[in-house]
Amino acid sequence: MNTQNTILNPFKTAMATIVMLFLSFYAIAQDCYFYHEYQCKFPNTTYYLSGQSRSALFTYGMTSEFKLVTFSNEDYHISICYQFKIKNIRFRLIEDNEDKTVLFDNAEANYKTEVSFTNTEARRIIVEVSVPEVANAKDKDEKQCVGVLVHSRKTLREPKSTLGF
């Protein structure tokens, strides 16, 4: 009995380790932990990372949004990244007021995954990400990560009224 235990214990330990490693990896993959920081495109080094960046799980046919705060006279760079194999993932920036003005829609810009903008007034902006329905996708039942990486800096843009040098 003792001999059997001695033989089995290293095997059990190895198996337990594999299980733990697999579950840890699976948990991290499912939670999209820091996905945006690892996968989304960074702007140049004049920008600073914003704590408003976010990653989340999506499925095909799903739309989700979050509310972002932007300040006046600052530049912003927003990039999205995703695990989906399709390329037509839509993201829009919508002013969060009564007008709901669409400030940017990547569907009108060849589904590009990044945008830079200067903000003249403080605004609340809704970041909306939509993954289209793809009926015959092989991975259609899988939940996959989508990241939104936000950077900001004080604006480098000169005021309009500046004359000469």
Add this chain to the structure above:
Amino acid sequence: MKLKITFGILALTLAMGCRNASNSSEQAISTDSLPVNQTDKKTQSVYYRFPTPDELFTFIKKENIKYNPEILNPVSNISRYVNSKAQTIALGVYLADLSYITLFESYNYSLEYYKAIHSLSEKVKITSAYDLSIAKRIEKNLLNLDSLKQISTESYAGIVEFLIMNNREKTLALIAAGAYIECFYLTFKLTDKNEAHNPLKTRVADFKYAFENLYSYLTIYSDDKQVAQVAEQLKGVHELFSSIKSSKKTKTKVRQDKEGNLIFEGGSKLEITAEQYSQLKEMIFAVRKSFIE
């Protein structure tokens, strides 16, 4: 036979693990599409994000403001914070102080405040998000302002991500409340003049949206006693920020410059009156006092 049983258990464990992870994700996803009143209060159907202290402080360099370490919460106060609520809020206060310090290239202070932050983060059990490797990075970059600011920003963002991913939004709500009140306090100390054309007054008005997102976040997690208490403490600040109205000037326009960058122009502009400014300042100072003493 035993080998088969072991593999059977292994397969079952994996299947259960996958199913549980899958179920929890499914729940989180499905609630996104539900109207607010049909979702569990704990599950956010609208996700509120709010800027970090570094983002709140970007105006400082632009306005050539002088560094004044005397307005910070001294690290010697750390011994006062004995319960978890006080420690968590103080952690936010010191994180805001560190952001202010790194902006002013005050290298010696940055290490001192980092140590206070590390000590408190141990007490509130988030050291894995704010570990000793950050101290080493600070020591290595004592003469590099940009790196220090980068470290400060990344550290705060790291804490936010760590707390959200570990379902500790309530802790995040308390830290953010401490950090925001300290940011507002420092801003008022720096923008002492309540003049009509003080450019920093615009910044105080701009804080309205950031604070409202934070307050909404606190409200979502107010089933927690400590978060509810802090939300109550901030109720007056919320009412004052809500009273700041925006003047509808023009419709928001989007134009593109030669490099292809977008410019969002016009729209409503937040305007704060001299009276609102004074009341808000008084209220922030009172809340800050209750947080740090």
